[in-house]
Amino acid sequence: MTYLAITVLGHDRPGIIAQTAAALASCGMNLEDSSMTLLRGQFAMTLICAGDAGTAEVEAVLAPLLDGSLTVSVREVPDESAHPVLGDPYLITVHGADRLGIVARLTGVVAEAGGNITDLTTRLAGELYVLAAEVDLPVTVDVAALTDRIAQVAAELGVDATLRPVERDEL
Numbered sequence: 001m002t003y004l005a006i007t008v009l010g011h012d013r014p015g016i017i018a019q020t021a022a023a024l025a026s027c028g029m030n031l032e033d034s035s036m037t038l039l040r041g042q043f044a045m046t047l048i049c050a051g052d053a054g055t056a057e058v059e060a061v062l063a064p065l066l067d068g069s070l071t072v073s074v075r076e077v078p079d080e081s082a083h084p085v086l087g088d089p090y091l092i093t094v095h096g097a098d099r100l101g102i103v104a105r106l107t108g109v110v111a112e113a114g115g116n117i118t119d120l121t122t123r124l125a126g127e128l129y130v131l132a133a134e135v136d137l138p139v140t141v142d143v144a145a146l147t148d149r150i151a152q153v154a155a156e157l158g159v160d161a162t163l164r165p166v167e168r169d170e171l
Helices: 016-026 055-065 102-112 143-157
Strands: 002-011 030-039 042-051 070-076 088-097 116-125 128-137 159-165
Touching: 002 016, 002 055, 016 030, 016 042, 016 055, 055 070, 088 102, 088 143, 102 116, 102 128, 102 143, 143 159
Parallel strands: none
Antiparallel strands: 002 042, 002 070, 030 042, 088 128, 088 159, 116 128
16 A cells, blocks of 8 residues: 655646546545645645555646646655544634734744644735644643743734634544
């Protein structure tokens, strides 16, 4: 069994996901994990696929995507399906005026606590900046102290931030 990480990036147009999924199915690659988003008109997708096809075969079936507006990357990765979670799941949300350093400062606070960010989304809507980050925190973390530190950094940045526990099935 081969595990491949595949990225597709470029100008958005209808059918990219359908074309990619059909090409991968044609060579027996199963989509196990995926993430897709649009970023200011740019399409960004990352997939983890499993099957018997190698990187060269997958690159060949994805070649029709390379129409000048998209780039595709394929690389083999180890099987990490049994990757243990770090600890308890939390969600950090941030709202406020956009300013330089929001992501760097708040993710730095999480890293200092030993937390692992498993998903991060940001959006800028006019002057409003919104961040949502799923975080695994070690069970040994003092959540109250971390919440206070996040609030302190958020106040320095002039934004509102919250940290709340979530159930894994909510994520």
